[in-house]
Structures are given as structure tokens and as C-alpha cells.
Amino acid sequence: MRPMSHWQRGLQHFNGALFQPDSATAGGQGLGGVWTTDTAAVGITVAHATVGTAFDTQLKRTTYANVGGTANQELGPRLAATGDYQFWMGNDANHDYLGGWYFSTIFRIGTWSGAGSGADDGRLFVGLTGDANPVVTTDTVRNHTIGLWHDSTDTQDVLSLVTKAAAGTTKLQLTAHSGAVSPAVNAPGILASGVTLLWEMWAFPSSVGTINTNCRLSQFDATNKYVTEIVWNAQGGGPTNTVMLAPQVQMSNGPTDTTAAHYKIEVANVYCVPWTGEVL
Numbered sequence: 004m005r006p007m008s009h010w011q012r013g014l015q016h017f018n019g020a021l022f023q024p025d026s027a028t029a030g031g032q033g034l035g036g037v038w039t040t041d042t043a044a045v046g047i048t049v050a051h052a053t054v055g056t057a058f059d060t061q062l063k064r065t066t067y068a069n070v071g072g073t074a075n076q077e078l079g080p081r082l083a084a085t086g087d088y089q090f091w092m093g094n095d096a097n098h099d100y101l102g103g104w105y106f107s108t109i110f111r112i113g114t115w116s117g118a119g120s121g122a123d124d125g126r127l128f129v130g131l132t133g134d135a136n137p138v139v140t141t142d143t144v145r146n147h148t149i150g151l152w153h154d155s156t157d158t159q160d161v162l163s164l165v166t167k168a169a170a171g172t173t174k175l176q177l178t179a180h181s182g183a184v185s186p187a188v189n190a191p192g193i194l195a196s197g198v199t200l201l202w203e204m205w206a207f208p209s210s211v212g213t214i215n216t217n218c219r220l221s222q223f224d225a226t227n228k229y230v231t232e233i234v235w236n237a238q239g240g241g242p243t244n245t246v247m248l249a250p251q252v253q254m255s256n257g258p259t260d261t262t263a264a265h266y267k268i269e270v271a272n273v274y275c276v277p278w279t280g281e282v283l
Contacts, residue, residue: 018089019276020250022080022108024065026051031065031080031270036087036249038080047078052113052269059111059199059225064269066113069256071263077137079110079253079268088247090131090275092209102208102244103215103278106131108252111199113267116260123194124155125266126255127162129202131248131275139255144172147242149216151177151202153194155257160193164218166241177220177234199223201230207278209244216241250275 021033030038030049048068054061067078082088093102108129115125128138130150138145142154144167152165152174163174192198201221209215220234242248254268 020082020087020089020273021275022250022252022270022273024051024063024271033273036082037084039083047076048264052111057225058228059197059223062109062111062199062271064111064271066267066269067254068114068264068267069261072261074256074258074261075140076256076266077140077253078255078266079139079251079270080273081137081251081253082249083135085135088133088249090248090250090277091246092206092215092242092244093278094209094244100208100278103206104131104275105203105205105278106250106275107201107203108250108273109199109201109271110252111269111271112194112196112254113269114196114264115194115198116256116262116265123153123157123159123161124257124259125153125194126155126257127151127153127194127253127268128165129252130165130204131242131250133242133246133248137253137255138251139253142258146170147246147248149206149241149248150204150251151218151220155259160195162193162220164216164236164238166216166238168241168243173238173240175236175238177218177236193222197225199225205278206241215239 022038023033025032050066052064052066069076090104091102126139133147134145146169149166152163163176166173203219206216217237221230221232224231252270252273256266
């Protein structure tokens with residue numbers, strides 16, 4: 004169905020956010036905001052991967068690798084400026100159905116060491132947050148956050164959909180659906196060097212239903228040359244419906260592994276637009 008509100012229809016004319024690698028600039032660029040390059044200011048290695056002929060390396064990518072001697076580094080792009088927070092859970096007051104979004108990103112795990120004090124003590128966050136700080140620099144999930152999550156306390160290869168309003172973090176561990184092709188989520192190797200993933204989230208305005216956020220994780224299969232959907236989950240809750248959010252696609256070396264180049268994320272694209280109202 005089309006949106007019932009003229010306001011929501013107006014949001015559809017690409018009032019969104021787009022990140023794309025650009026080798027002319029350190030951190031890549033896009034539309035709908037200025038993607039922060041704070042990572043470069045503290046010595047993070049920002050580069051651009053050479054496009055290859057393999058199935059999973061044909062995408063142009065901006066890469067971010069940790070430098071030595073510093074814990075909890077921020078690797079990857081995010082929108083951080085106050086004016087770039089524009090996505091929200093919304094409401095359906097007066098049946099306007101305002102809010103909701105579609106978010107997607109393709110990223111490659113360039114390096115994932117797991118060589119610190121834990122078996123897998125890096126961090127990964129891919130999603131939206133209403134906090135001005137990077138989500139990946141701490142194991143405490145920041146307020147008004149929703150997305151794909153792995154923290155340094157998780158066991159090896161565990162990925163979750165994390166949701167948090169002003170309090171009460173919920174981690175829904177992702178598990179493969181019955182028709183998934185191996186390797187499944189949480190199987191050895193999902194968090195490993197050379198793995199390319201597609202993460203999607205779409206949310207309906209918050210009062211449409213209690214289960215209003217869907218997520219889908221897919222993996223690029225370089226051997227068989229196709230993209231395999233490995234999980235699809237629905238989840239209620241999440242950020243408060245009065246708080247605007249902005250995208251982050253980031254990795255961290257975590258609290259203990261400070262060896263240079265042990266963690267690297269390669270970001271091919273980030274795309275986020277308001278809910279279109281096409282599906283309800």
C-alpha cells in the first residue's frame with residue numbers, strides 16, 4: 004500500500020543516506036550526510052582495496068585496519084553529525100504511518116584475528132543508533148541502537164540482532180533458517196577473514212505492530228558464485244520512537260588485541276532510506 008500521509012510520500016524522494024567508496028578521499032563519500040573520517044585522525048589505516056576478478060572481490064571497497072598499541076579502535080564509516088540523524092521507529096498517530104526504514108550494507112571481513120585474551124574478542128556493529136559515539140568501542144550497547152552485533156564477551160562466531168531503547172539491551176542470537184546453505188550463522192567461519200556479508204534491516208512504523216523490525220543476513224559464496232540467505236529474523240522493540248538514528252558499519256579490535264592489522268573491515272556500500280509504505 005502507498006503511504007497514507009503526504010509527509011511520508013515526500014520522504015521517499017531519496018531523503019536517505021548512501022556511502023560509496025571513493026579512492027579520491029580518505030574515507031569514502033556518499034549522499035545524505037558527511038561520513039566521518041575520525042578513524043584516520045588517530046592513525047587508523049584507511050585504504051581502497053584493489054578490485055579483483057573473484058566473485059567476492061569485484062566490489063569496490065574502502066578498508067579500515069587497526070593500528071598497533073591501542074585498544075577499542077573504531078574501524079569503518081558512520082554518520083556522526085547532528086543533522087545526519089534522520090531515521091526513526093516512528094508512529095502511526097492519526098494513521099500517518101510516519102517512520103520506519105530500509106537499511107542495507109555489503110561489507111567484507113578483511114581480517115578477523117581473534118588472537119586476544121578471548122577466543123573471538125573483536126567487535127562488530129552494523130546498523131542504526133541515536134548515539135553520537137561509535138557503538139563498537141565498548142561492550143555496553145549504546146542507547147537507542149539496533150543492528151547486527153558481536154561483542155568481545157560473545158563466544159566465537161556468535162552474531163546477534165541487538166536492540167536497546169534507553170535501557171534494557173536485548174540480544175537475539177541469529178540462527179540459520181531450515182533452508183539455509185552451510186556455513187550457517189554461528190558455525191565456525193562466519194566471523195573470519197575473507198567473508199563477505201550482506202546485512203539488511205527493514206522496520207515498519209512502531210505502532211503498526213509489536214514485531215516491526217525484520218533483518219536478513221546473507222553471505223557471498225565465492226566458491227559456488229552466489230549469495231546465500233542464511234538467516235531471517237523478526238524482532239520487536241528497539242529505539243524509542245521519538246529518537247532519530249544514523250547508520251554505522253564498523254568493527255573494533257576490542258579490549259585486548261592491540262597488534263596492528265589484526266582487524267580490518269572492507270565496506271562496499273551503505274544504503275538507508277525511510278520506509279516507503281509499499282508493504283504493510
